[in-house]
Amino acid sequence: MVVMSKPAMEHHCAATTLFPEIPLIDLSKPDSKNLIVKACEEFGFFKLINHGVPTEFITRLESEAIKFFSLPLSEKEKAGPVDPFGYGNKKIGSNGDVGWVEYILLTTSNEANYQKFSAIFGEAAEKFRFAVNDYVSAVKKMAYEILEMLADGLKIQPRNVFSKLLMDEESDSAFRLNHYPPCPELNQETNGMNLIGFGEHTDPQIISVLRSNNISGLQISLKDGNWISIPPDQNSFFINVGDSLQVMTNGRFNSVRHRVMANGSKSRLSMIYFGGPPLSEKIAPLPSLMKGEDSLYKEFTWYEYKKSAYKSRLADNRLGVFEKI
Numbered sequence: 353m354v355v356m357s358k359p360a361m362e363h364h365c366a367a368t369t370l371f372p373e374i375p376l377i378d379l380s381k382p383d384s385k386n387l388i389v390k391a392c393e394e395f396g397f398f399k400l401i402n403h404g405v406p407t408e409f410i411t412r413l414e415s416e417a418i419k420f421f422s423l424p425l426s427e428k429e430k431a432g433p434v435d436p437f438g439y440g441n442k443k444i445g446s447n448g449d450v451g452w453v454e455y456i457l458l459t460t461s462n463e464a465n466y467q468k469f470s471a472i473f474g475e476a477a478e479k480f481r482f483a484v485n486d487y488v489s490a491v492k493k494m495a496y497e498i499l500e501m502l503a504d505g506l507k508i509q510p511r512n513v514f515s516k517l518l519m520d521e522e523s524d525s526a527f528r529l530n531h532y533p534p535c536p537e538l539n540q541e542t543n544g545m546n547l548i549g550f551g552e553h554t555d556p557q558i559i560s561v562l563r564s565n566n567i568s569g570l571q572i573s574l575k576d577g578n579w580i581s582i583p584p585d586q587n588s589f590f591i592n593v594g595d596s597l598q599v600m601t602n603g604r605f606n607s608v609r610h611r612v613m614a615n616g617s618k619s620r621l622s623m624i625y626f627g628g629p630p631l632s633e634k635i636a637p638l639p640s641l642m643k644g645e646d647s648l649y650k651e652f653t654w655y656e657y658k659k660s661a662y663k664s665r666l667a668d669n670r671l672g673v674f675e676k677i
């Protein structure tokens with residue numbers, strides 16, 4: 353299938369297949385660790401149930417997000433531009449990518465984030481901040497658990513090899529609320545074709561944890577290049593392997609290429625936590641996973657990778673420049 357490189361508002365692609373089954377992981381079952389490893393190898397993606405994140409945190413943040421995105425554009429723009437955090441509309445990154453999306457991008461550590469929002473929310477800014485903090489703390493805990501199960505499944509020690517990078521006070525993690533407004537033109541003019549909400553890409557970090565409302569749009573690319581639609585489920589989470597985890601496993605795990613299609617009639621809302629390491633961390637294959645193999649990648653720190661990623665276009669193969677020939 354061809355994805356054109358014109359501005360995303362004009363992006364149309366053919367409908368995609370709905371199979372094969374995407375892996376479903378039940379976090380309450382300790383033996384899920386082997387299934388998680390398999391899912392990360394085959395897809396770099398899985399759906400998670402019995403995740404332990406309180407529904408109240410999810411619904412509270414969702415209603416704060418709806419409140420924000422329902423404001424007039426001129427109000428929302430007071431929380432922009434994204435430099436590198438704040439409110440963004442259509443523009444993604446700073447290298448010309450666009451999509452049918454508006455969003456809030458935040459760091460998970462910096463309180464200064466929220467100053468931009470107090471201008472709009474006034475007193476209610478606190479409510480928004482607490483909603484984000486409660487949600488992100490619960491999701492982080494769940495991400496630690498997944499990463500520890502991964503270490504167990506891979507039979508490597510210590511079991512916090514991955515999770516400690518997110519637990520570190522200096523962990524460079526991010527959080528994003530994406531709103532994909534309905535695009536009415538889609539229904540009439542394009543006759544079943546799709547418009548890009550968020551263009552195809554891989555996430556640079558270690559792991560991403562996504563939750564959306566019940567509106568479809570997310571698609572992942574299989575290793576053979578075919579795209580599959582992921583049926584939405586507001587009660588579950590979806591986990592993505594990021595580029596850094598692919599490198600740490602020397603390519604054994606797959607950093608999943610994914611994208612979001614806009615919808616003709618309904619708003620899709622998603623919230624994503626991106627778990628990243630400290631900026632100074634060396635990202636390299638774990639010796640315990642190498643079994644005499646050579647590293648597929650040149651050595652780099654997360655700072656170097658991030659710097660290079662932020663200069664790239666969304667769809668670029670960002671790891672390419674760090675691969676050994």
Ligand code: GA4
Nearest residue numbers: 444445446449526555556661662664665666
């Ligand atoms: C993809 C994953 C996260 O959403 C993000 C994105 C970031 C941005 O929106 O500013 C990037 C994108 C993401 C990768 C390449 C660069 C940077 C947009 C872009 C074109 C916050 C991230 O960390 O990398």
